[in-house]
Amino acid sequence: MKVALFVPCYVDQFYPQVAIATLQLLAKLGVPATYPPAQTCCGQPLANSGCEHEALPIYQHFVATFKDYDYTVVPSGSCVYHVQKHFDKLDQTPDVQHVRATTIDLIDFITQVLGVQELPGTFPHKVGLHLSCHGQRGLHQANESELTPVRDGRLRRLLASLDGIELTELDRNDECCGFGGTFCVSEAAISGRMGHDRAHDHLRNGTEVLTGGDMSCLMHLQGIVRRQQLPMRVLHAAEILNSTLTTS
Amino acid sequence: MNPTRERILAAARASQPTETVLPTIPDFGGDASLTRFSEVLASIGGTVVRLPSRAALAGTVAELFPAARVVASPLLATAHPIDQQTPIDVLADVDLAVLPGAFGVAENGAVWLPEPSMLHRALPTVTQHLALVLDHRQLVATMHQAYARLPDGPGGYGLFIAGPSKTADIEQSLVIGAHGARSLVVLLY
């Protein structure tokens, strides 16, 4: 299996440890992934801003970079959702169709492709899982409270399998954190307020470590946690899972 | 020939998408029990009172509404006469209307009240208090079955009434008794 790693732009520049953790975690699970250095971006920031047309060259570059891999794994539900849903604007050549079908979120790759549902390891902390909207409602990685009161999901199960972990029960299970891409600056006031409320939902309910599958949400929440000096650490799920798994 | 009508219909014809299928609506079954109907009605602010017999109606009404001066009803001999021609100032004075419901809907506590049972169309909402008399065997589970009981249509005017009038327009505080009846009792025989 030839697997590539796609690293979202902000992770590459500001959270390299998340990409390193992803690479190491995959290796420990028996999947040595390659990082094609020609990669840039999935184009979502432009497309969500209305400039889908301007994003087409970026989409084409993405397809060209990853077309020869069996899977392109991404530690971000958001980018994957964009590739799967919005690359329909390209001519659907075999390469485009292949890339759309095989660009996959890290957690989905672990649970759905590798079939790994639990991990050995200890993480004795109160962990607050933040469900990213694109991952949950877009990629159906977790149950939506709009449809059912049952709390379940792929990352939730993986985390729950760790020894000693305690998952926070939030007041609002899956309200958006307010990042929303360029929304975070174009509607800065609402974005800040939404992030504040999310962070405090975690605080109220005992979260010590805030985690999730999307660094964009976590970057926004971490920004608020640090500004308000809240007693919480923010870690991408790849970092947690990688840290508990020793090299086999 | 109304030009606006023609323009709107032509615009619709030109703009509408390719025809899609109109689905068949299944009967979802459900709980049509008196227990279910009663508990739902209670949860929406209504009351269920069981009549020992149909004949006990007058006595029960007198017991439940001792203060009612003007009572309108096709079911009570002593009622104040009301019909479609009754003037507004008389209607406005009605304390209690006791009307025959056709059937009840257990999923939401609603009772179907067709026009012929109303005496005057305004009676169900202008009255201060409303009592609906219902045969306990005339209960259906859901609105699907309710509409299936109206094969000839809803008549000139017909109401599903589910509980007393209410509003939560002031800071989401539920207030029972908005503009329609302040209370609703379903008298079951």
Place this chain on the structure above:
Amino acid sequence: MSYLTHAGRAEAFVLDHERTSWHDETLWFVRQKRDRAVYAVPEFQELRELASQIKNHTLSRLDHYLAQFEAAALANGVQVHWAADAAEHNDLVLRIVRQHGATRVVKSKSMLTEECHLNPHLLAHGIEVIDTDLGERIIQLRDEPPSHLVLPAIHLKKEDVGETFHRHLGTAQGLTDPQQLAEAARQHLRPKFLAGEVALTGVNFAIAETGSVVVCTNEGNADLGVSLAPVHIASMGIEKLLPRLQDLGVFTRLLARSATGQPVTTYTAHYTKPAPGREMHVIIVDNGRTQQLGRPDFRASLKCIRCGACMNTCPVYRRSGGHSYDFTVPGPIGSILSPNIDLKKHSTLPFASTLCGSCTDVCPVKIDIHTQLYKWRQIVAEANHLPTAKKLGLKFMGRLLASPAAFKLSGQLARRGLRLLPHALSHHPGANAWAIARELPEPPKQSFRDWYAQQPSPTA
């Protein structure tokens, strides 16, 4: 920040931290009531799918159902009128009112009449029009537009209502008990009902098969008004049609549960024939709807049954309030209906969203709201209505993100800049909107790609 944009108005709203919390919690409470009602109906998702299909079908044969409805209504002795736009609608209402020499009109809730700005038109012609829905009456007395489809006064606290009633209804100063305020409203409005000469209503559903119009209320104000006044005028958008009476089985099970979490509204009225000696009129209104129908990406927005679930669930609506949308219908559904009416004026509404998708999940007729928001953004950008700074920034970004070399360089510069700049500068709220509420991430010494390039030969 300009008050002409959603962001500007939202910023003003959110300045009051406590009041925003209150508004947000109140609407979240309504969302939770909806959830409980939905969880209790095992077939709820199936009902949504049925409702969506019924509406899709109806919109695909709209001309047929409009004609069928009209024929049935006419046969019932109902007078049917057609209005291409708001002005025609308002003139028709005025004409009917004048034909009867009437000056006292009572109106139950109708977002369509709000959309047409009917009240000011009637008032300008000396007609008294009283909104009888309690929430609508409150905002009428305050001369404000509604801030929500179903809960028009949701932005007001009981103190606000108490003050309004004190000023206009003579209730005691400082009275805030909702029960007593509602009683005062009942006493105040009852004589209006009794004296009403023309009753205006909206239409929740129009049944093509029977020619009936269905009106759902909790207060009974539609029925009270209609049954006492000699003339009934029901205003409906063309999209309110349903083919069959049995379709109501689906919609009456979805509407109230989605809107307020109730199993059904207190009153579900079916008006089919006028009472003997009285008149019933139906005004069928287009006002931009056939235009929306002609847009393949956006026509599904016409399935809307005006339940308001999308705005209850929207985290942005809850924290910015309905007035921040500056359109008759606010929230997510308003943001996909309004650009059809005025793309420029409402150009910021499709961007007043994080595209979280919650609205799509709660919509009882499965409108793909968040997808339509995304698509309207493309149209706004194409029509050149993006703010200039954003436009230029994005064009630049496009070139950068397509080029690996430029991308790498810009990343290096960003990190280095962040490390070198003093905090006060890099986080200056005037220059950096991110920094208003957040710290920027700590800039690492190496990007991932730099780290990767330094690793021993990649595991193959």
